C-alpha cells in the first residue's frame with residue numbers, strides 16, 4: 001500500500017466522465033416518475049383557477065364515477081397534518097401542507113388530488129373536476145413604493161446591515177451613481193419535472209422521489225405526518241436537475257396522503273405547467289444602488305436596497321442586497337432587503353438566490369461608476385479591494401478576485417479594448433465588451449458517511465448525497481479514491497438513500513464540499529484500521545463518520561468563491577437583437593475535483609446568465625393573477641444558437657480549511673454573468689439597460 005500511495009496519481013483534479021453516465025445514456029438509470037411499483041395508482045393534482053378566495057365546493061360525485069377513479073382528496077376529507085414545526089430549513093411552506101383549509105391564496109394553489117388506476121384516467125378526471133369558489137379580489141401589483149413593503153426579520157443572515165452615514169458619504173463624493181435596476185420573475189424548470197411515489201409498508205413509509213436531499217425530505221414528511229423519522233425512507237438515486245426547486249412540495253405530500261388513504265402505492269408527477277405555481281421561482285426584484293466615490297474611483301458610500309415579493313402564506317426573502325456584503329467596502333455601507341406579500345405563489349431558492357439578481361444591479365452600478373470616473377472597470381475593482389469583510393470585519397479565508405480579473409483580461413484580450421461606447425461596428429452590428437465580478441459564499445454543513453472495505457479489495461461509500469446532474473457522485477468517487485489511496489475504479493459510491501444516514505442537501509453550493517468532508521473522515525479512519533493488518537471479513541469493514549463537530553469548529557472567516565466574467569456582444573440596433581459572441585469566466589473557487597464536470601457547472605451558470613440577461617421573464621396577468629403562457633414556449637431560455645462560445649477556467653485556489661481544499665462551484669457561474677452581458681450591451685450601444693431581460697423592444 002505504501003508503494004502504491006507514493007506512485008499513485010491523485011484522482012482529484014483529473015477529468016473523469018460521470019460514473020453513472022453509461023446508465024443515463026442507455027436509459028438504464030431510472031428516475032422517480034418511472035420506477036416500477038406493483039399495484040401503482042396515479043394521482044393528478046387539481047390547481048385553483050382563481051387567485052384569491054375560498055373553496056365553496058368540490059363536486060366529486062361525477063368524477064368518482066369516471067373510469068378507474070379511486071378517490072378524490074381535498075380539504076373536506078384529507079387527513080390533518082402537523083404544520084406547527086420548525087424543520088431543517090425553518091417553518092414549512094403551507095403550499096406543501098396540502099388540503100388543510102378552504103382558503104385559496106394564489107392562482108395554481110393545490111385544491112384536490114384525483115387518484116386513478118392510470119395516469120391518463122387521473123388526468124381526465126382531474127380536468128373534469130368542478131371546484132366552486134367564492135372569489136375575492138386579488139392583488140399582484142409588485143412595486144417598491146407600496147406602503148406594505150416591509151423589512152423581513154428572519155433567517156440566519158440579517159435583512160439589513162449598515163455602518164457609517166450614507167447620505168454624508170454621498171454628499172462628500174466627487175462622483176455619484178444612483179440608479180434603480182429591476183429583474184423579472186424567473187423560473188428554474190429542471191429537465192426532469194418533479195415526481196414522487198409513496199408506498200406504505202405497514203408503519204414504514206417508502207418514498208421514491210426527485211429531490212436535492214433525502215434527509216431533508218424525510219425530516220419534512222416525518223414532521224408533517226407526525227412520524228418517527230426512522231420509519232421514513234426516501235430514495236432519489238438519479239435527479240434530472242434541481243437548481244433550488246427540488247425540496248418538499250405539494251406532490252410528495254399528496255402522494256403520501258393518497259397512499260395512506262388507499263393503502264397502495266401512489267405516484268404524483270407534476271406537469272411543466274403545474275411547476276409554474278408549485279415548485280418555486282425567483283422573485284422579481286427592484287433594486288436601488290447608490291454609490292459615491294472620489295474622483296479616483298475609491299468608494300466612500302455604498303448602499304444596496306432591494307425589494308422582492310412573497311406569497312401571503314409564506315415569508316420567503318430573495319436577499320439581493322446581500323450581494324454587496326462581501327465584494328466592496330466603503331466607510332458608509334448599507335444593505336437592506338425588503339419584501340411585499342402579494343396573492344402570488346411562494347418564491348424559493350433558485351441558483352444563487354440573492355447573488356444572481358443582486359450581482360446584476362451591483363455590477364452594473366460599478367460599471368456606471370467606472371465610466372463616470374473615466375477608469376477602466378477592472379482597475380476600479382482593483383482600487384476597491386477590501387482587506388476584510390466589509391460587513392463582518394472578518395479576514396477572508398482566501399480572496400483571489402483580482403487574480404481572476406488579471407487572468408481573464410489576458411485571455412479575453414481586454415487590454416485592446418477602446419473604452420468609448422458605440423464605436424466598434426461590423427456591418428449592421430455594434431460590438432461591445434463588458435466585465436463583472438462574481439462572488440458566492442462558501443459553506444459546509446454536517447453530514448455522515450459510511451465507507452466499507454469489501455473482502456474483494458473494492459470499497460463502497462454510502463452517503464445520502466444527491467447528484468442533481470452536477471456530477472457530484474463522480475466527484476465523490478474521486479475524493480474517496482484519494483482518501484483511500486486507491487484507483488477510482490475500485491470505489492463505488494452509493495447515494496440518494498436516506499437509509500445511509502443524515503447528510504446535507506445539494507444546495508448552497510455546499511453539497512460536494514460537505515459530503516467530501518464526511519467521506520474523507522471515514523476513509524481516513526478506515527485506512528488506519530486496515531493498516532493495523534486485520535483481515536477483511538466477508539461482510540467487509542465499515543467505518544462511519546459524522547462531521548458535526550469538525551464543521552462546527554470552523555473558525556469565523558469570510559469564506560467565498562470569486563470570479564471574473566467577460567462578455568462580448570453584437571447588437572443590431574435596427575431589430576434590437578442582442579447576440580452574445582463569446583463569454584469567458586475565470587474562477588477562484590477552491591480545489592477543482594473533476595475538471596470535466598466542474599467546467600459544465602461554471603458554463604451552465606454562465607449560460608443561465610446570458611439567458612437571464614436576454615431572454616427569461618415570466619409575465620403575470622393582473623386581471624387573472626396567473627401567467628401568460630405558463631410553458632417553455634412562452635418562457636424563453638437561451639438555446640444553442642444563443643450560446644456560441646462560452647469558456648470557463650479557474651486559477652489555483654484551494655480552500656485552506658477544507659480537508660480536500662474544496663469551496664463549491666454550483667452557483668458562482670451565474671453570478672455577475674448577466675451584468676457582464678448588460679455592461680457589454682452598454683459598451684456596444686451607449687445605452688444602459690437597467691431592466692432585465694434586454695429584450696429587442698427595449699433595445700430599439
Ligand code: MOS
Nearest residue numbers: 244350351507508
Ligand atoms: Mo441551490 S438555489 O442552493 O439549490
